[in-house]
Structure formats: C-alpha cells, structure tokens
Amino acid sequence: xxxxxxxxxxxxxxxxxxxxxxxxxxxxxxxxxxxxxxxxxxxxxxxxxxxxxxxxxxxxxxxxxxxxxxxxxxxxxxxxxxxxxxxxxxxxxxxxxxxxxxxxxxxxxxxxxxxxxxxxxxxxxxxxxxxxxxxxxxxxxxxxxxxxxxxxxxxxxxxxxxxxxxxxxxxxxxxxxxxxxxxxxxxxxxxxxxxxxxxxxxxxxxxxxxxxxxxxxxxxxxxxxxxxxxxxxxxxxxxxxxxxxxxxxxxxxxxxxxxxxxxxxxxxxxxxxxxxxxxxxxxxxxxxxxxxxxxxxxxx
Numbered sequence: 001x002x003x004x005x006x007x008x009x010x011x012x013x014x015x016x017x018x019x020x021x022x023x024x025x026x027x028x029x030x031x032x033x034x035x036x037x038x039x040x041x042x043x044x045x046x047x048x049x050x051x052x053x054x055x056x057x058x059x060x061x062x063x064x065x066x067x068x069x070x071x072x073x074x075x076x077x078x079x080x081x082x083x084x085x086x087x088x089x090x091x092x093x094x095x096x097x098x099x100x101x102x103x104x105x106x107x108x109x110x111x112x113x114x115x116x117x118x119x120x121x122x123x124x125x126x127x128x129x130x131x132x133x134x135x136x137x138x139x140x141x142x143x144x145x146x147x148x149x150x151x152x153x154x155x156x157x158x159x160x161x162x163x164x165x166x167x168x169x170x171x172x173x174x175x176x177x178x179x180x181x182x183x184x185x186x187x188x189x190x191x192x193x194x195x196x197x198x199x200x201x202x203x204x205x206x207x208x209x210x211x212x213x214x215x216x217x218x219x220x221x222x223x224x225x226x227x228x229x230x231x232x233x234x235x236x237x238x239x240x241x242x243x244x245x246x247x248x249x250x251x252x253x254x255x256x257x258x259x260x261x262x263x264x265x266x267x268x269x270x271x272x273x274x275x276x277x278x279x280x281x282x283x284x285x286x287x288x289x290x291x292x293x294x295x296x297x298x299x300x
Contacts, residue, residue: 009108012284015197019204030205038202038267041195046261047166048192049106050133052185053126054170061174064127067246070236071131074254075101076139077232082224091217094144095272098265099258099279100225102136105129106196108287109256116252116295117245124249130171132253137163144269199260206263206277218278221258225283226290229254230297248298255294257283 023030061068082100086093103109105128113125141161173180180188233254237247258280266276 009284009287012200015200016204019201020207023205023208034202034205037198038264041198042264042268043162045192045195045198047162048188049195050163051166051170052189052192054130054167055173055180064124066240066242067124067127067249068131070240070242070250071128071253072135073236074229074232075132075135078225078228079139081228081231085224089220092272094146095266095275096217096221098136098140098143099221099262099276100228101140102132102259102262103225103229103256104259104284105132105253105256106259109253112252112291113249117248121245121249124246128249128253133167137167144265144271199264203260203263203277203280206273207281214275214278217275218282221279222282222286225258226255230294251294251298255290257287
C-alpha cells in the first residue's frame with residue numbers, strides 16, 4: 001500500500017518541483033505569468049473536471065446517498081473542529097479553515113480509491129468528491145468571502161460561478177442519467193484533466209514566497225485536516241448504515257490532505273496564498289502517514 005501511495009504522491013511533487021524551478025529561473029515574473037493560467041483553470045478547466053466526474057456513467061447517486069451524506073458531514077465537521085484551532089494559534093480563519101474542509105479527493109482520492117477498492121469503488125469515490133465540492137463551494141467559499149472587499153455587494157454571487165454551475169449540471173446529468181455523446185465527453189474530460197498538473201505547477205511557483213511563518217501554519221494544517229476528518233468518520237461509522245466498502249471509502253476520504261485547488265482559490269481572492277500553499281504542500285507530504293492510517297481504519 002505504501003508503494004501505491006508513493007506512486008501517486010511522487011508525481012505530484014515532481015510537478016510541484018518543476019513549477020518551483022520555473023519560478024526560480026524567472027523570478028517575480030513567474031507569478032505574473034501564472035495569473036492568466038490560473039484564471040483559465042478556475043473558469044474552464046476545473047469546472048469541466050467536476051462536471052465530467054459527476055456526469056460519467058460510473059456515478060450512481062441513489063446507491064451512494066449515505067456516503068454523500070458522510071462526505072458532507074466530514075467536510076463540515078472538519079471545518080468546525082479547525083475553527084477553534086485557528087483562533088487558538090492566531091491564524092486567519094479564512095486561510096486555515098477552508099483547506100480543512102476541502103481535501104484532495106479528486107486527483108489523489110479517486111486513483112487511491114481505484115487502487116484500494118478496484119474499479120467498483122470509483123463510483124463511491126466520486127460520491128465523496130461531489131459531497132466535498134458541495135460543502136466547499138457553499139460554506140467554504142462563503143468563509144473566504146467574508147470581509148472580502150470585492151464581494152460585499154452580492155455575497156451569494158458565487159452560486160453563479162463556473163464551479164457551482166458545473167456541479168449543478170453534473171448532478172443533473174447523474175440524477176437523470178442523461179447520456180453524453182462519447183466523443184464530446186472524452187473531449188470535455190481531457191480538458192478538465194488538464195487542470196490537475198496546471199494546479200500543481202502553479203503551487204510550485206507560489207512556493208518561492210513561502211517563509212518560516214508559512215511553514216508553521218502548513219504543519220498545523222497537515223495534522224489538523226486528516227485528524228479532524230478521521231475523528232468525524234469514527235463518529236459517523238456508528239451512526240450511518242454504510243456497507244463495508246463504503247466504510248472503507250469513508251475512512252480513506254477522511255484521511256486525505258488539503259486539496260491543491262484551495263491554493264488556487266486563495267490566489268484568486270488574495271487570501272494569504274503563500275500560507276495556503278504551505279498547508280497544501282506539507283499536507284500532501286503528511287499523506288504518506290495519514291492515508292495508510294485511514295486505510296487501516298477503514299479495512300480493519
């Protein structure tokens with residue numbers, strides 16, 4: 001299992017390293033180069049990734065309703081537990097709490113679920129992916145927007161953002177079983193998949209700005225995110241009527257580190273992106289410890 005996890009995590013750090021090397025070579029101009037790229041990722045690539053994950057034929061909403069509820073409660077519970085930690089340590093809640101609510105259930109969670117539970121487990125992983133997105137793009141984004149000068153006029157306009165529209169469309173296609181022409185679906189999926197390496201590369205560019213203070217918040221986030229998730233999962237195991245496979249999927253999901261996408265959002269809102277980058281980077285490093293723990297708890 002350690003070998004499986006390494007095979008997923010090491011490419012992540014290689015791409016981050018390429019971004020960092022690019023930033024070292026280009027200097028401050030590198031961050032400016034990524035502004036337009038990040039905008040395209042937020043408005044086009046990432047929404048397509050979400051849409052194709054939900055609209056794919058492997059996703060069954062009805063079969064995974066309890067798991068969707070578990071994923072939403074883990075995301076909300078993790079944020080609730082992280083809030084007093086942020087206050088106690090003197091961190092900005094808008095920087096610390098949202099990454100605790102949105103874990104790496106996409107580019108890490110989906111392939112890990114396929115490796116651990118086979119292709120049949122992919123539908124359950126997509127259900128958790130949907131639940132996590134739903135919580136983050138409602139509650140998480142509202143936390144980030146709180147007090148943000150650009151969003152005082154209409155704080156609910158995020159509901160019309162490309163991410164929310166893509167998630168709504170994906171859920172509609174999944175619930176109604178609307179078929180997509182295979183060639184069109186493949187084109188959309190290929191475009192959406194491009195956001196993963198781009199997000200990682202952008203994270204590497206931002207690493208140039210990380211300082212000692214950022215490493216401290218990164219270490220705190222790397223510990224709080226999986227531990228809070230696993231604590232909530234332990235409570236839900238007793239309450240929810242999950243199957244054995246769903247229980248294993250839930251614990252794997254709960255142990256995942258903060259998502260790279262959290263950094264992209266922090267960059268867009270100028271919400272201490274260097275600190276969020278550190279949370280993401282150290283969190284994904286700590287996954288080497290916490291993901292096996294989550295799998296052990298789920299499969300015991």
